[in-house]
Amino acid sequence: MTDSKAGAAVEAAPARRGGKRERLVEAAVRVFHEQGVEKTTLADIARAADVPLGNVYYYFKTKDELVEAAVEAHRDRLTMLTGRLETLPDPAARLKALIAGWVEERETAARFGCPFGTLATELDKRDDGLDLAAAQVMRALIDWAEDQFTELGRPDARALAVELVAAYQGMSVLTNTLRDPGIMAAQGERLQSWIDGLGNP
Structure with a gap:
């Protein structure tokens, strides 16, 4: 969800290598997505961050601290994206640029699912507070x-916002389960058309 490029209409942020902590967090986001937390x-x-294992403990005492940092990284990416x-x-x-960004990531979704949705689902099995952080x-x-739908003049803005995010999570699950990026491409087109038809309440 939060790794979307937001379509060609939005200029991408420049990539930054960062220091060891930043590299560890970036690697955690990627590896948790590809392998799962457990x-x-x-x-x-x-290894993914190219940082000696002993150095990890200087920044993060436990894997849970890295999980928390990964959730915060997703939040920061979402803030930058929006x-x-x-x-x-x-x-x-x-809204259409958001959907285009999701569709651009269809190959990744086919292999690993939604970058944030998969993490949130895994954390939901826990009761240590990280599930609540993911929910935020x-x-x-x-x-x-919801703000976008409100600006479109929709009185049902909240319901439409939930419908949009639910549609994305659903098509991510199907794309991943069936290993078929075409599902996300087709559903993305349907969502784009849906947005076009919402101009009048």
Whole structure:
């Protein structure tokens, strides 16, 4: 969800290598997505970040601390993404750019599912507070979408925002389960047409 490029209409942020902590967090986001939290070790993340394992403990004492940092990274990416989308001229264009960004990631979704949805689902099995932190990120996306539908003049903006995010999560699951990127492409087109038809309440 939060790794979307938001379509060609929005300029991508420049890539940054960062220091060791930033590299560890970026690697955690990627490896948790590809392997899941339970299967991932600190050694896996250190290797992906090209950081010696001993250095990991300087920044993160436990894997849970890295999970928390990964959730925060998703939140930050969402904030950056929606900030870029806000530069587009109208709410329909913003929503359609969001959908285009999701569709651009269809190959990744086919292999691993939604970057954030899969993490949120895994954390939901826990009761250590990380599930609540993940819910806040998902809620932030719904809140942003609600603002766009409100600006479109829709009195049912909240329901439409939930419908949009639910549609994305559903097509991500199907794309991943069936290993078929075409599902996300086709459903993305349907969502784009849906947005076009929502101009009048």
